[in-house]
Amino acid sequence: MLEKQLHGSGGYITAEINEEQAKKADLGVGKLFLAPIGKLEKQNMKTYFCKNCEKGFNNSPNIHLEESNREEVADNFILVERGQYTCEQCNGIIGEYRVFEKKDESGEIGEAKFSNNS
């Protein structure tokens, strides 16, 4: 596991992630982002910084589930859940997450092409 700073719109979260997640989070601009990773478990998030409060916290942010109706966003590719990491003090959004799933694990993803680095 790697301990990394992951940036969102309202601050950043320091979390333990694996190499595969680090690759997803790296959009090639010199820092890592929360949104492409998927959902982080609370126990893997160590600290966070809230831009609104202008301070850091020595615990994980809250996880706010926004929606969990399964929505097909491309052929064989389903948005399962989306939500936000929120500040426990001001409830501001630190960053967002999305969880995707392939409807048929053996099938190909249609429109949206995602590289598989495994």
Ligand SMILES: [Zn+2]
């Ligand atoms: Zn805050």
